[in-house]
Ligand SMILES: [Zn+2]
């Protein structure tokens with residue numbers, strides 16, 4: 001039955017927006033799962049294997065995929081829907097069925113979607129849900145567990161998703177016999193044509209519920225907000241998104257749940273800045289420390305470490321602490337920490353302090369200020385002094 005044909009994206013368990021790489025991965029996984037060698041004599045597995053291959057054949061072909069996105073199965077399968085719409089036999093002259101789909105699409109404003117509409121009883125994947133989490137710089141660097149709030153659709157806990165109050169029955173809709181669709185005959189420029197539309201007796205569900213569940217008003221599903229704990233991996237950066245498989249809306253008719261996507265916001269740190277997996281910070285020292293050398297304390301993500309500044313350190317000098325950066329996301333190893341030296345020139349000096357500096361200055365010469373000397377020489381040359 002063509003109506004029961006499953007959505008190709010659903011068959012491979014991927015999103016409509018899936019890229020080529022992820023599509024290939026999903027295909028390999030699914031093909032492996034149902035491979036006949038692993039299930040000898042299992043007709044169900046063989047069917048699934050065929051389904052997976054067919055889905056991949058279409059979705060991996062740019063042109064076929066575009067056609068499928070627009071027209072559903074009817075756009076890619078020459079046999080599909082041929083018996084359904086009825087009366088197509090007379091149009092043999094059009095050749096390729098796909099072109100015919102385009103023609104009908106343009107005449108009826110995309111109404112040629114009868115084949116795409118699924119049976120209301122077919123399994124469908126739930127939609128993805130989204131949430132966000134705020135974490136500190138250190139939590140991002142080291143990983144953490146956080147509780148997030150997620151608003152999503154789940155099967156109603158009171159009726160178990162049936163939509164029917166306890167003790168009452170769910171009947172198959174007598175108008176559409178459970179298909180959720182009714183056929184109507186339309187006059188078209190090509191003669192009479194049968195089209196499908198949603199059954200108004202059951203609103204397309206294919207079921208009639210005598211006594212609807214109160215909690216979900218007979219829908220069988222409820223939108224609610226739940227809290228769940230998520231593991232934030234070490235190395236995550238601001239703006240990245242974590243995907244929790246199956247954490248989204250519940251699937252319909254036994255279909256798989258959607259995924260939960262959590263956007264991560266990382267708060268800035270008062271001392272550290274992050275670039276990739278490296279950590280940067282600036283440390284101000286006195287000009288005496290810079291001139292004489294000193295042992296300074298450097299903050300790192302793992303605590304304080306001592307570092308020796310050598311004699312004659314210049315402003316802007318940078319040093320690296322290997323492996324003191326951030327844990328690489330999903331890999332072993334860490335980035336590095338870079339420390340930039342800021343030399344602070346003292347201000348608000350007292351009279352005696354100033355005097356000492358003047359004395360010091362008279363005691364220095366060009367030998368102590370090589371950079372300055374070199375610069376003055378260049379200036380001299382430039383002006384031919
Ligand atoms: Zn319910």
Ligand SMILES: [Zn+2]
Pocket residue numbers: 173174175176177178179180181199200201202203204205206207
């Ligand atoms: Zn109906």
